[in-house]
Amino acid sequence: MTTEHNARVLDAKIPDGPIQEKWDKYRFDTKLVNPSNRRKYDIIVVGTGLAGAGAAATLGEQGYNVKAFTYNDSSRRAHSIGAQGGINAAKNYPNDNDSIFRLFYDTVKGGDYRSREANVYRLAQVSNEIIDQTVAQGAPYAREYGGLLDNRSFGGAQVSRTFYARGQTGQQLLLTAYQALARQVAAGTVELFTRTEMLDVVVKDGRAVGIVTRDLITGEIGSHSAHAVVLATGGYSNVYFLSTNAMNCNGTAIWRAYRKGALFASPSFTQIHPTCIPVGDEFQSKLVLMSESLRNDGRIWVPKEAGDDRPPNDIPEEGRDYYLERMYPAFGNLVPRDVASRAAMRMVQSGHGVGPLKNGVYLDFADAIGRLGRKTIEDRYGNLFEMYERITDENPYEVPMRIYPAPHYTMGGLWVDYNLETTIPGLFAAGEANFSDHGANRLGASALMQGLADGYFVLPATISSYLANWLNVPPVPTDDPEFVEAEQELKDRIDKFLSINGTHTVDYFHRKLGKVMIDECGMSRSREGLEKALEQIAEIKRDFWSDLRVLGTAESLNQSLERAGRVADFLELGELMVRDALDREESCGGHFRVEHVTDEGEAKRDDENFAFVSAWEWTGEDSPPIRHKEPLEFEYVPLSQRSYK
Amino acid sequence: MDVTLRVWRQPDSASEGGFATYEAKGVSEDASFFEMLDMVNERLNDSGEEPIAFDSDCREGICGTCGVMIDGHPHGPQRGTATCQLHMRKFKDGDTIVIEPWRAEAFRVVRDLVVDRSPFDKIIQAGGYISVNVGAAQDANETLIPRPAAEASMDAAACIGCAACVAACPNGAANLFTAAKIAHLGLLPQGQPERYLRTVAMVETMEDYFGSCRNYGECETACPKSISIDVIAWMNRDYVAAQWKNFRKQGQQV
Ligand SMILES: Cc1cc2nc3c(=O)[nH]c(=O)nc-3n(C[C@H](O)[C@H](O)[C@H](O)COP(=O)(O)OP(=O)(O)OC[C@H]3O[C@@H](n4cnc5c(N)ncnc54)[C@H](O)[C@@H]3O)c2cc1C
Ligand code: FES
Numbered sequence: 001m002t003t004e005h006n007a008r009v010l011d012a013k014i015p016d017g018p019i020q021e022k023w024d025k026y027r028f029d030t031k032l033v034n035p036s037n038r039r040k041y042d043i044i045v046v047g048t049g050l051a052g053a054g055a056a057a058t059l060g061e062q063g064y065n066v067k068a069f070t071y072n073d074s075s076r077r078a079h080s081i082g083a084q085g086g087i088n089a090a091k092n093y094p095n096d097n098d099s100i101f102r103l104f105y106d107t108v109k110g111g112d113y114r115s116r117e118a119n120v121y122r123l124a125q126v127s128n129e130i131i132d133q134t135v136a137q138g139a140p141y142a143r144e145y146g147g148l149l150d151n152r153s154f155g156g157a158q159v160s161r162t163f164y165a166r167g168q169t170g171q172q173l174l175l176t177a178y179q180a181l182a183r184q185v186a187a188g189t190v191e192l193f194t195r196t197e198m199l200d201v202v203v204k205d206g207r208a209v210g211i212v213t214r215d216l217i218t219g220e221i222g223s224h225s226a227h228a229v230v231l232a233t234g235g236y237s238n239v240y241f242l243s244t245n246a247m248n249c250n251g252t253a254i255w256r257a258y259r260k261g262a263l264f265a266s267p268s269f270t271q272i273h274p275t276c277i278p279v280g281d282e283f284q285s286k287l288v289l290m291s292e293s294l295r296n297d298g299r300i301w302v303p304k305e306a307g308d309d310r311p312p313n314d315i316p317e318e319g320r321d322y323y324l325e326r327m328y329p330a331f332g333n334l335v336p337r338d339v340a341s342r343a344a345m346r347m348v349q350s351g352h353g354v355g356p357l358k359n360g361v362y363l364d365f366a367d368a369i370g371r372l373g374r375k376t377i378e379d380r381y382g383n384l385f386e387m388y389e390r391i392t393d394e395n396p397y398e399v400p401m402r403i404y405p406a407p408h409y410t411m412g413g414l415w416v417d418y419n420l421e422t423t424i425p426g427l428f429a430a431g432e433a434n435f436s437d438h439g440a441n442r443l444g445a446s447a448l449m450q451g452l453a454d455g456y457f458v459l460p461a462t463i464s465s466y467l468a469n470w471l472n473v474p475p476v477p478t479d480d481p482e483f484v485e486a487e488q489e490l491k492d493r494i495d496k497f498l499s500i501n502g503t504h505t506v507d508y509f510h511r512k513l514g515k516v517m518i519d520e521c522g523m524s525r526s527r528e529g530l531e532k533a534l535e536q537i538a539e540i541k542r543d544f545w546s547d548l549r550v551l552g553t554a555e556s557l558n559q560s561l562e563r564a565g566r567v568a569d570f571l572e573l574g575e576l577m578v579r580d581a582l583d584r585e586e587s588c589g590g591h592f593r594v595e596h597v598t599d600e601g602e603a604k605r606d607d608e609n610f611a612f613v614s615a616w617e618w619t620g621e622d623s624p625p626i627r628h629k630e631p632l633e634f635e636y637v638p639l640s641q642r643s644y645k
Numbered sequence: 646m647d648v649t650l651r652v653w654r655q656p657d658s659a660s661e662g663g664f665a666t667y668e669a670k671g672v673s674e675d676a677s678f679f680e681m682l683d684m685v686n687e688r689l690n691d692s693g694e695e696p697i698a699f700d701s702d703c704r705e706g707i708c709g710t711c712g713v714m715i716d717g718h719p720h721g722p723q724r725g726t727a728t729c730q731l732h733m734r735k736f737k738d739g740d741t742i743v744i745e746p747w748r749a750e751a752f753r754v755v756r757d758l759v760v761d762r763s764p765f766d767k768i769i770q771a772g773g774y775i776s777v778n779v780g781a782a783q784d785a786n787e788t789l790i791p792r793p794a795a796e797a798s799m800d801a802a803a804c805i806g807c808a809a810c811v812a813a814c815p816n817g818a819a820n821l822f823t824a825a826k827i828a829h830l831g832l833l834p835q836g837q838p839e840r841y842l843r844t845v846a847m848v849e850t851m852e853d854y855f856g857s858c859r860n861y862g863e864c865e866t867a868c869p870k871s872i873s874i875d876v877i878a879w880m881n882r883d884y885v886a887a888q889w890k891n892f893r894k895q896g897q898q899v
Pocket of ligand 2: 701
């Protein structure tokens with residue numbers, strides 16, 4: 001299916017030298033824009049989550065003219081706000097042998113050796129500065145009585161390196177970025193466009209020159225031009241319909257960029273998070289995460305006997321299987337997410353599932369409450385327990401929680417080089433929107449780290465290498481034919497949605513797509529299932545374009561119309577995910593192909609043939625995409641079969 | 646369960662609005678309030694009527710995007726709960742539920758249940774931050790923060806900016822929102838240098854848009870994060886102190 005002869009080998013532009021020195025060397029060698037010239041540059045930042053708000057605020061502080069866009073009604077509401085558990089950094093405050101190198105090492109290993117060493121090392125290096133910066137900005141992290149910062153542990157690590165603010169770490173970090181952005185808006189360096197959705201990237205002479213947007217309240221289509229465009233638009237887990245992501249998260253921005261020539265890396269690398277509340281009924285609109293931090297104190301188990309219907313508290317110790325502790329004694333309940341999720345899936349599939357729909361496993365705090373007292377558990381997880389009870393009507397202090405894996409995070413995204421630049425010059429991608437530093441599986445508490453690393457530290461340092469080439473060249477005017485044409489295409493597309501006048505809502509199609517994706521391209525994948533999925537998606541897509549019904553007009557707030565555009569793109573993105581999953585004949589991290597397993601049933605990588613990043617190129621509506629490669633070299637973290645035993 | 650909805654419908658800011666009645670039949674008790682509305686919308690769309698516009702995003706009570714008046718209560722009958730966290734088991738079979746947008750001078754209705762809360766952002770832009778450029782920070786553990794101060798700051802920082810406080814207030818005041826941010830930053834050592842300048846700038850911007858506080862206390866009851874009105878007393882005290890110009894010069898209280 002891949003047209004091998006057209007495939008290119010990509011150059012990630014990794015600086016030379018020992019890994020510890022690359023970032024410093026890069027910053028010394030890179031082209032700069034001097035402070036008095038910065039105001040001559042316009043930069044567009046789409047997205048105001050951690051990565052986008054961080055980048056927009058920092059670029060504003062540096063003196064550039066920034067235009068920032070979000071579809072939310074305020075930049076304080078980006079999906080980042082929902083992150084609960086914490087953010088990693090290599091501070092080694094607890095004195096447990098942590099270091100930048102160890103954080104780097106754990107992240108490469110946790111990602112099952114499918115990420116780029118140089119980027120991950122840089123991420124670990126700036127992690128410490130993120131904690132310094134956010135504390136200075138007023139993030140109220142948890143503290144010890146002596147006034148020092150407190151840490152907890154997360155999956156995939158044997159040290160305590162996670163900083164947190166109760167169960168609301170994402171909220172507190174996003175608020176610091178939001179406030180930094182507000183300060184720049186007041187200073188006039190950033191112009192902020194809320195309730196404005198970017199719907200296309202404009203490319204002229206091979207470089208990104210601006211975007212096309214729709215004002216979500218008036219429906220007005222507009223164009224914005226700039227010297228460079230940054231996409232920090234988050235992940236695409238909502239391709240599964242049910243996920244832990246906020247309702248409006250979508251893949252449109254990066255999908256539109258892909259269709260304009262940016263390569264899309266590792267689309268099938270998605271993370272199914274082990275600890276979410278199981279699906280309740282058919283009208284369910286989203287899934288709720290119970291932070292991974294709960295695995296610090298909670299013990300996961302199922303009844304030993306399949307089909308055991310007794311209430312959990314009536315099942316004696318000897319009737320319980322603490323399967324993670326049994327199978328992975330070294331890491332126990334703190335194995336990485338992909339490992340924990342698959343284990344839960346196998347338990348449910350083998351008939352050991354619990355709850356009314358038999359679709360969960362227990363996460364039990366009885367031991368921890370016995371050992372530490374209810375008060376301590378309440379201090380640590382009070383708000384999560386409350387959230388659980390609100391949703392399920394069950395009290396987790398008394399009855400074990402029921403949990404099950406749910407789509408949560410996408411490691412895939414736009415391919416970027418060391419500069420965070422996509423394959424379209426002038427178009428950058430940051431945060432969850434790029435294919436990032438997490439390889440085939442992300443460790444807990446490292447998305448917040450990556451979002452702020454990209455936004456605060458990396459992108460503001462790398463973007464000047466591109467900008468320096470365009471000093472005193474004005475941005476392309478928005479009446480240029482490229483803008484006019486992009487606007488017209490968008491208007492035609494909107495008219496199309498409104499004129500199909502079929503019989504089904506957007507959600508109807510989205511749910512159908514989500515079902516195919518979770519069944520065939522979720523926690524476990526097979527050639528047969530993926531091939532079937534390609535046909536099913538094609539069918540849903542056909543029906544969507546002939547039987548969709550979107551009421552209302554284009555010139556007003558029209559939420560069905562907004563969703564129609566996003567689901568149309570998800571249908572195409574879903575197909576690419578399936579192609580990627582088919583193409584990668586190995587198992588690694590979250591990508592688990594049933595044909596490729598070790599004797600113990602774990603993911604079996606094929607380093608000889610697949611130690612590369614797949615980066616897909618759009619070739620048109622009716623022709624298959626081309627898969628290019630970025631070979632991965634592991635100089636510092638020797639390739640080995642991951643073992644958490 | 647079956648419920649009857651009386652929902653505010655308004656095509657846009659310029660047009661008149663009014664109530665429409667819809668029957669929501671066969672709703673699961675375990676459904677969330679918004680899942681019930683999703684279902685109603687799906688049926689409306691099928692029958693050719695435009696769905697009800699309402700805002701929601703995280704559906705976990707943290708982003709502050711959602712918020713409607715339910716039977717006259719911001720976010721509905723359950724205390725400490727955002728609309729998106731409300732479940733139908735809090736209602737009874739046969740209930741009639743009245744759903745309206747936030748009503749406040751400062752907030753324009755955009756469509757149906759959606760309002761424009763941008764004046765909140767204006768208050769933050771006036772000074773709701775600590776001025777520290779990226780790259781300029783010292784080691785995080787150099788600032789010791791007494792745990793009670795960190796906890797109290799976090800209590801205030803938990804505000805989700807949903808504006809239920811304004812909707813609940815007979816005067817449409819935004820004191821709880823503004824004071825929560827002033828307390829969040831003012832309780833921390835890092836927030837001291839700008840403490841008085843921040844307070845004055847934020848309070849005065851707030852007054853440009855919102856009504857004045859008469860200590861009704863409705864805001865605290867409505868707040869989905871149960872933020873205490875004690876923060877308003879803290880804000881008022883700092884605002885008065887800030888009038889004494891030496892405090893502003895010093896930048897902090899000694
Ligand atoms: C429930 C939950 C809990 C989590 N907990 C943790 C945790 O404890 N630790 C951790 O490290 N990570 C956690 N994560 C992951 C982490 O929160 C995200 O990966 C991260 O916040 C993404 O940040 P971002 O800036 O890349 O994107 P987002 O925060 O998703 O921001 C995207 C922005 O782009 C805008 N946008 C998107 N498309 C468009 C468009 N077309 N036009 C205009 N604007 C657009 C949106 O409005 C938004 O402002 C969690 C995730 C979830 C779902
Ligand atoms: S939708 Fe986020 S708080 Fe309700």
